[in-house]
Amino acid sequence: MTNFKSYLAPATLDEAVDQLNQGNVTVLAGGSDLMLRVGAGNYDPSHTLMNILKINELRNISFEDNEVQIGTLTTITEIREDPELSIKMPLLGQAADQFASMQIRNVGTIGGNICNASPAGDMLVPLLLLDAAVELARQSDDGVASRRVALKDFFVGPGKTQCQSNELLTRVSIPFSKQGFRARFYKFGTRPALDISTVSIGIGGIFNNGYLQAPRVAFGAVAPVPFMALKTMKAIEQSPLDSERIKEIAEIARDEIKPIDDVRATAWYRKQLVHNLTIKVLSDVTDA
Ligand SMILES: Cc1cc2nc3c(=O)[nH]c(=O)nc-3n(C[C@H](O)[C@H](O)[C@H](O)COP(=O)(O)OP(=O)(O)OC[C@H]3O[C@@H](n4cnc5c(N)ncnc54)[C@H](O)[C@@H]3O)c2cc1C
Numbered sequence: 671m672t673n674f675k676s677y678l679a680p681a682t683l684d685e686a687v688d689q690l691n692q693g694n695v696t697v698l699a700g701g702s703d704l705m706l707r708v709g710a711g712n713y714d715p716s717h718t719l720m721n722i723l724k725i726n727e728l729r730n731i732s733f734e735d736n737e738v739q740i741g742t743l744t745t746i747t748e749i750r751e752d753p754e755l756s757i758k759m760p761l762l763g764q765a766a767d768q769f770a771s772m773q774i775r776n777v778g779t780i781g782g783n784i785c786n787a788s789p790a791g792d793m794l795v796p797l798l799l800l801d802a803a804v805e806l807a808r809q810s811d812d813g814v815a816s817r818r819v820a821l822k823d824f825f826v827g828p829g830k831t832q833c834q835s836n837e838l839l840t841r842v843s844i845p846f847s848k849q850g851f852r853a854r855f856y857k858f859g860t861r862p863a864l865d866i867s868t869v870s871i872g873i874g875g876i877f878n879n880g881y882l883q884a885p886r887v888a889f890g891a892v893a894p895v896p897f898m899a900l901k902t903m904k905a906i907e908q909s910p911l912d913s914e915r916i917k918e919i920a921e922i923a924r925d926e927i928k929p930i931d932d933v934r935a936t937a938w939y940r941k942q943l944v945h946n947l948t949i950k951v952l953s954d955v956t957d958a
Contacts, residue, residue, distance in 0.1 A: 679721040683807060683814055683840065686722055690836045691809040695720045697838065699743060700777035702770075703786045728781075728840055731755060737845045742781025742838075746793070747772070749780060759844060761853045761872065765796040768857045771864045781839045784824070787831045790867040790891040796855050797821050798888040798898055799872040802844045806837040816840065825895035850876040853886065854954045858943055860934070867891045868935045869943045873951045880910035882956055892927035892940050901926045902948070911956050920948040 675694075680686045689695055696717045698704055707713050722728065722743065729743035731752055738759060740749070749755060750766035769775055769792045783793045784804060798821055807816040821842070824832050833839055847853075853874025859865030870890035875882035885906040890896040902923040909915055929940035 676718045687809040699779040699782040702778045746775040761796045764855045794896040795872040795888045795890040799886045807840045808837045892929040920945045923948040
């Protein structure tokens with residue numbers, strides 16, 4: 671069994687950022703990623719393990735004037751089942767629906783999924799597509815200070831983010847989409863449940879007169895970090911979408927990704943998947 675230097679469970683954000691400021695702290699939320707790392711011995715035992723699950727202010731979903739704010743401790747089940755969220759941001763529910771199993775969805779948090787920064791993290795593609803930003807809190811002379819980072823800039827490599835060792839991710843903010851915006855998320859794995867994505871794809875925009883306006887395209891598990899596919903977005907915007915044009919765009923998407931070979935698939939196979947899924951998801955969004 672792993673020996674931890676010490677274990678803490680603060681009840682307030684102030685206490686948590688104070689502890690982080692003292693250094694050598696590892697944050698524990700649902701533990702569905704972290705405890706596997708601990709079990710595999712991939713954990714620094716000189717660190718204090720800080721369980722943040724008692725900090726109630728980090729677990730709400732609130733609907734503000736221009737955006738939804740989701741507390742870091744909100745579980746994937748809570749996202750999947752929130753009635754207002756399912757109307758205002760159905761894409762999040764679609765992704766939560768394809769996430770792991772009920773047991774994992776019940777403990778896994780949105781903040782843990784983001785901070786784990788897996789290229790295959792299932793909530794990351796829809797959050798990128800919806801232009802989400804994260805709030806990072808740290809201790810300051812006046813108490814708690816925070817900064818906001820756009821999710822598209824947050825991931826710096828597999829398992830690496832802009833969250834510093836003295837910072838805690840407190841919530842994710844997602845602006846309301848414009849009237850008429852529609853989007854789809856699709857995750858491909860070898861089986862429907864309990865599988866890590868081989869590739870994941872999200873496409874959205876406002877379909878009007880044959881054009882998908884203000885298009886958004888994000889991919890997961892096909893590069894070191896989940897990312898917005900800017901070349902594919904530009905190609906979508908340029909011309910009306912019929913089935914021939916959608917096939918051309920699928921080729922652009924296939925060329926834009928930078929997958930690797932790993933245990934789940936070869937790079938070649940991932941490229942074919944992205945090609946075929948771009949046709950499927952773009953056709954779904956445009957009803958072409
Ligand atoms: C059997 C199984 C199946 C899975 N299937 C899927 C799947 O289908 N799709 C998928 O995307 N993932 C899957 N996962 C991975 C995992 O469940 C998710 O990534 C989950 O959202 C992690 O949340 P957590 O609260 O458990 O994070 P934790 O394990 O508690 O933490 C994960 C990491 O984030 C850090 N962290 C957590 N919260 C914060 C915070 N607020 N501020 C700063 N750092 C923080 C921790 O220090 C740790 O490094 C699966 C895991 C298992 C064991």
